[in-house]
Amino acid sequence: MDQDILYHLTLGSGSHDLVEMFGDVKFVCFGGTPKRMEQFAHTIMAEIGHKLPCGTTLQDICQFSYRYAMYKVGPVLSISHGMGIPSVGILLHEVIKLMYHAKVRDPVFFRIGTCGGIGYEGGTVVISEEAVDGALRNVLELTVLGKTIQRPAKLDRRLVRELKGLADPEEPYDIVTGKTMCTYDFYEGQGRLDGAFCDFTEADKMEYLERVHKHGVVNIEMESLAFAALTHHAGIKAAVVCVTLLDRLKGDQVLSPKEVLDEWQQRPTKLICRYIKRYLQLKGRISLDGHGSIAVMSPRRFKLVQQESETYD
Ligand SMILES: O=P(O)(O)O[C@H]1O[C@H](CO)[C@@H](O)[C@H]1O
Ligand SMILES: O=c1cc[nH]c(=O)[nH]1
Numbered sequence: 001m002d003q004d005i006l007y008h009l010t011l012g013s014g015s016h017d018l019v020e021m022f023g024d025v026k027f028v029c030f031g032g033t034p035k036r037m038e039q040f041a042h043t044i045m046a047e048i049g050h051k052l053p054c055g056t057t058l059q060d061i062c063q064f065s066y067r068y069a070m071y072k073v074g075p076v077l078s079i080s081h082g083m084g085i086p087s088v089g090i091l092l093h094e095v096i097k098l099m100y101h102a103k104v105r106d107p108v109f110f111r112i113g114t115c116g117g118i119g120y121e122g123g124t125v126v127i128s129e130e131a132v133d134g135a136l137r138n139v140l141e142l143t144v145l146g147k148t149i150q151r152p153a154k155l156d157r158r159l160v161r162e163l164k165g166l167a168d169p170e171e172p173y174d175i176v177t178g179k180t181m182c183t184y185d186f187y188e189g190q191g192r193l194d195g196a197f198c199d200f201t202e203a204d205k206m207e208y209l210e211r212v213h214k215h216g217v218v219n220i221e222m223e224s225l226a227f228a229a230l231t232h233h234a235g236i237k238a239a240v241v242c243v244t245l246l247d248r249l250k251g252d253q254v255l256s257p258k259e260v261l262d263e264w265q266q267r268p269t270k271l272i273c274r275y276i277k278r279y280l281q282l283k284g285r286i287s288l289d290g291h292g293s294i295a296v297m298s299p300r301r302f303k304l305v306q307q308e309s310e311t312y313d
Contacts, residue, residue, distance in 0.1 A: 004101065006094040010065045013101045022102035026075040027276050028095060030088070030227070031112040034060070034069035034080040040112065040269055041071035041078040047273045048286050050074040075285070076276060081111075081223060085140070085184060088223040092230040099236075108159070109231050109238040110275075112268045114261075115180070115221035116190060117244030118213045122256055123173045123264045125271060127163050128180035128240040129216075130155055131224035134189060136181075136215055140229035153182075153228035156237045163239055166274045173267060178218030180240060182225035190220050192252040209248055219244055241268040 003014030011018065029044075031037050041058055044050075050073050052058065061070040062079075068091055071078045079095065081088040088111075099107050117124055131153040132138050139150040160177055167175040187195025191205045224240045231238035243264045245254045254261070280286045 004097060006098060008065055008067045008090055009062050009070065009094050009098065011061070011098065018098065018101040019103050022072070022077070022098060023104065024075055025072070025077050025099070025102065025104050025107060026279070027108050027110065028077045028079065028099070029110045029112055029272060030079050030081045030091070030223075032081060032083060032114070032223075036112070036265060036269075037069055037078045037080045038071060040272075041073050041076075043269055044076050044078070044273055044276060045073045047277050048074065048076075048280055075280070083186075084222050085182070085226040089226045089230065092226065096230070096234050096236070107236060109227070109236055110272050111223060111227050111238075111240040111242075112272055113221055113223065113240065113242040114245050114265060115219040115242040116246055116248040117219050118209055118217055118248050120174070120176065120218060120244050120247055122244055122246045122260075123267070124244045125167075125173060125175040125267045126180065126219045126242050126244060127160050127175065127177045127271075128155055128219075128224055128228070128242070129157070129160055129177050131180050131182050131228040131240070132215075132217065133225055134181065134183045136212060136217070140225045151229040151233055153225045154232045155228045155239060159237055159239045163241065163271060163275055166271060166278065168274075171267075171270075175271065176218060179216040180224045180242070181212055181217045181220045183220060183222055186222065190248070194252045206249070213249075220248065241271055243267045 003012055005012040029037070029040060031040065038058070038060070045058070058071050058073070061072060062068050068082065069080045079091065081091050115126060117126070120126070130138055133141070138153050140153050142149050142151065164175065164177055183189035186192070188197065191208050193202060193205060219242060221242055227238060227240055245256065245261060245264065277286070
């Protein structure tokens with residue numbers, strides 16, 4: 001193509017200098033809502049001590065798409081993906097192409113989300129080991145040219161361990177790992193009895209949830225299958241970190257007050273911020289207090305972090 005229009009992002013390889021705009025990106029963070037991803041952009045900006053040019057504020061780069069919101073904070077992109085596999089799938093196609101056009105090498109993708117826990121109280125942070133569909137298959141099924149194809153929904157095992165290793169034992173909540181079930185619907189698809197329709201019983205629901213739990217499923221959400229499958233297909237390192245809003249073995253409705261839900265949603269954000277900050281410190285891109293640049297580090301300290309960073313790649 002002489003130019004590639006990234007239609008849902010309102011960006012294009014002919015209309016924008018994508019290397020100049022995005023060539024320094026290392027981390028791409030995704031989450032359902034524009035507000036969460038705007039807040040994440042502000043949080044990571046403070047955490048890594050990133051300064052915007054004098055007199056400017058954070059702008060939604062995709063403002064006029066009216067589909068997705070995108071913020072850039074130095075090496076971090078923060079993008080909202082909407083709800084469900086089709087929405088995140090379209091976005092991933094365009095962001096993967098964006099990385100290609102911008103000549104970004106080895107980016108790391110994170111999904112920062114919410115979910116229903118299975119056997120875990122609200123407020124628990126879950127790092128997904130792999131994604132499975134509602135029938136426990138570890139593949140994303142797509143119909144392409146009228147044929148059904150399957151793509152493995154694999155996530156990076158090492159990234160899971162590194163994230164788990166960053167859990168702060170002082171925090172008053174658990175950070176667990178396990179399989180994530182990804183469904184095409186919030187209600188019937190997740191075995192809820194409280195949708196507009198429900199053709200099964202409480203006993204059927206409990207039998208299903210307990211069966212998937214025995215199979216290693218610890219949470220349920222709606223994007224991880226596409227997220228894992230498309231990043232794996234592209235050879236991009238990726239992780240999914242979600243906070244549970246309720247324990248599905250105890251109910252269907254999200255009953256916690258808004259302020260509590262808002263605080264819970266900060267929890268995956270904190271872990272991802274810690275990972276990004278640590279990476280940038282180890283690469284000498286920010287000092288150990290999270291501010292300034294490598295210039296403020298002693299040459300000896302710089303050498304040590306360089307050595308450590310090689311094992312962190
Ligand atoms: O909180 P986010 O990241 O939007 O994700 C979860 O919330 C939505 C359902 O309420 C689904 O998209 C599900 O995956
Ligand atoms: O139960 C839940 C909660 C959040 N998101 C989901 O997809 N399911």
